Amino acid sequence: MMENLAIQISASSCSQVLVKSPCASGKVQNLPQSSLFTVSLRTGSKFSSSRRPVALRHLCKQYVGPRCSTLELAKPSKENEENSSGDSRELLDRQEETDVNRKTGSFNWLEQWYPVAVVKHMDKLQPRAETILGRDLVIWWDRNANRWQVFDDACPHRTAPLSEGRIHESGHLQCSYHGWTFNSSGSCTMIPQLEKGREQALNSSRACVKIYVSMEHQGMIWVWMDRAEGAEERAAANPPPFIPYLNDPNYVFDIGMMDLPYGYELLTENLLDPSHVPFAHHKIQGNRNTARPLNLKVVDSHIQGFSAKREETMDLIFHAPCLSRMDFRIPPPKTPPKGHPLALKVREWIASRKQPKVDEEVKQISTIFFCVPVAPGKSKVIFSFPRNFAQLVFKLTPRWFGHYSHMAVIDSDLLLLHELEHRIQERGGDIKPLYFTPALADTCVMEFRKWFKTLAQGKVDYGAKSSSTLPPRPPRRVLFDRGISHVAKCKICSGAAANFRRLKEVLQIVSVALVGLVGIASSNSWHVLSNFSVPLVCLAIASAVTSIWLSRFIKKMYEYHDYNHAVVE
Ligand code: FES
Numbered sequence: 001m002m003e004n005l006a007i008q009i010s011a012s013s014c015s016q017v018l019v020k021s022p023c024a025s026g027k028v029q030n031l032p033q034s035s036l037f038t039v040s041l042r043t044g045s046k047f048s049s050s051r052r053p054v055a056l057r058h059l060c061k062q063y064v065g066p067r068c069s070t071l072e073l074a075k076p077s078k079e080n081e082e083n084s085s086g087d088s089r090e091l092l093d094r095q096e097e098t099d100v101n102r103k104t105g106s107f108n109w110l111e112q113w114y115p116v117a118v119v120k121h122m123d124k125l126q127p128r129a130e131t132i133l134g135r136d137l138v139i140w141w142d143r144n145a146n147r148w149q150v151f152d153d154a155c156p157h158r159t160a161p162l163s164e165g166r167i168h169e170s171g172h173l174q175c176s177y178h179g180w181t182f183n184s185s186g187s188c189t190m191i192p193q194l195e196k197g198r199e200q201a202l203n204s205s206r207a208c209v210k211i212y213v214s215m216e217h218q219g220m221i222w223v224w225m226d227r228a229e230g231a232e233e234r235a236a237a238n239p240p241p242f243i244p245y246l247n248d249p250n251y252v253f254d255i256g257m258m259d260l261p262y263g264y265e266l267l268t269e270n271l272l273d274p275s276h277v278p279f280a281h282h283k284i285q286g287n288r289n290t291a292r293p294l295n296l297k298v299v300d301s302h303i304q305g306f307s308a309k310r311e312e313t314m315d316l317i318f319h320a321p322c323l324s325r326m327d328f329r330i331p332p333p334k335t336p337p338k339g340h341p342l343a344l345k346v347r348e349w350i351a352s353r354k355q356p357k358v359d360e361e362v363k364q365i366s367t368i369f370f371c372v373p374v375a376p377g378k379s380k381v382i383f384s385f386p387r388n389f390a391q392l393v394f395k396l397t398p399r400w401f402g403h404y405s406h407m408a409v410i411d412s413d414l415l416l417l418h419e420l421e422h423r424i425q426e427r428g429g430d431i432k433p434l435y436f437t438p439a440l441a442d443t444c445v446m447e448f449r450k451w452f453k454t455l456a457q458g459k460v461d462y463g464a465k466s467s468s469t470l471p472p473r474p475p476r477r478v479l480f481d482r483g484i485s486h487v488a489k490c491k492i493c494s495g496a497a498a499n500f501r502r503l504k505e506v507l508q509i510v511s512v513a514l515v516g517l518v519g520i521a522s523s524n525s526w527h528v529l530s531n532f533s534v535p536l537v538c539l540a541i542a543s544a545v546t547s548i549w550l551s552r553f554i555k556k557m558y559e560y561h562d563y564n565h566a567v568v569e
């Protein structure tokens with residue numbers, strides 16, 4: 001049936017919307033409250049009218065996927081304009097009102113979801129310390145509730161860090177200082193030092209740990225940082241951003257994480273700046289010889305972020321406070337296929353037998369980064385690069401090797417950003433006299449700075465840890481320490497590092513044992529073995545050399561790996 005519809009999408013009124021349009025169909029889930037769009041469209045057919053083409057385009061790209069790049073929106077016809085229902089007009093008016101609010105409101109840093117850890121990196125037996133917005137948190141696996149919990153990392157007895165505690169036999173979180181124990185709701189269930197007056201102390205609100213609203217979402221643990229009354233309702237009404245690729249079986253991806261020695265602003269602007277990749281990540285993720293002008297254009301901006309694009313090949317979204325996402329489409333090569341005419345005919349025949357798919361030949365890769373404000377001069381990045389091609393390579397690559405590649409990428413501009421942040425701070429924190437940005441490649445960096453200054457108060461709400469001074473510059477060895485930035489917090493890498501260390505020790509033992517064996521055999525004229533003394537000595541040398549190589553490999557992979565741009569050709 002052909003009819004015009006007005007659709008209002010708002011998480012406060014509905015969290016699931018069925019989108020049926022020429023560009024996409026399917027369920028759109030987990031919409032943040034700010035996603036208020038009003039569109040006029042024809043169901044099951046080409047659009048005949050749209051009052052908000054940009055909003056619809058934004059909606060489709062953000063929640064349905066980049067296939068919508070082919071979407072064509074026709075200008076509203078006079079007839080349809082006149083026939084719009086009263087309801088539709090009312091919704092359109094409300095949209096305009098919302099647009100104004102979205103551009104002029106004030107961003108609340110606490111009333112947001114922040115990803116705090118990657119589920120696959122977590123150890124269920126080990127409480128984990130994390131800091132978000134200067135607030136210390138402990139994340140622990142609550143087997144009674146079958147979920148991760150996020151508590152304030154301070155014991156109500158004498159503020160010892162609960163992250164240094166343990167999971168008690170009851171499944172509750174136990175403080176390791178005097179043994180107070182806490183259940184899923186933060187209530188104290190045990191005070192070993194008390195007999196008399198025990199019940200009264202346990203029932204006191206002062207014996208409770210403060211808890212945060214948290215959830216597991218798309219492979220990450222998320223925390224809602226606002227703890228004021230009604231926080232649970234506000235958190236439910238504003239779900240974290242939903243990334244369609246992370247739920248799409250046609251895409252392969254892993255999720256990585258690193259703690260960084262520079263703050264949220266530098267991390268976010270860096271991840272909204274694709275033009276640094278060929279230089280700062282030369283020979284790792286790009287190549288300086290392929291750098292080209294990047295004409296980026298902002299298409300929509302509001303209090304919850306902005307979106308930009310580069311022609312038809314790249315879309316960029318900043319969804320405040322954390323998400324920086326770039327979608328790339330790699331069109332098929334335009335050169336005619338080469339080969340023997342018979343082989344070409346066979347290929348053509350096979351292609352004609354295949355089920356036609358939408359965008360079958362378009363390779364897509366997305367770079368998804370969550371920039372998490374930890375404390376002044378410190379941040380955390382959680383990232384994923386889902387793609388719909390080269391799936392076999394991904395499946396055959398061990399996860400620990402994938403993590404090594406991620407660390408190599410992030411380390412290669414780490415020192416630049418750390419130093420840049422200190423320079424900005426030493427000159428009073430104002431980037432205006434320091435940045436000269438004549439190229440369109442810097443569009444998103446400047447748009448982010450504009451959002452930060454005008455809508456987000458020009459500073460992150462770090463609570464009691466707010467400070468205008470950064471932590472002192474650590475030595476280079478500490479800056480590039482992979483144990484601090486990743487390995488200690490990753491079950492996959494710490495497990496792989498332990499296995500490599502064990503292998504190194506085994507090789508050393510084998511080497512010494514073989515040399516000893518050859519020595520005994522030759523001194524005792526032990527005929528059987530003395531005949532093999534040359535191969536045994538060779539084997540001993542090979543074991544020793546491999547163990548030396550392994551110790552360098554372990555150091556480079558899991559301990560420290562510097563990056564010197566000047567020596568990379
Ligand atoms: S400080 Fe936690 S039990 Fe004493």
Ligand SMILES: [Fe+2]
Binds near residue numbers: 400403486490492493
């Ligand atoms: Fe790892």
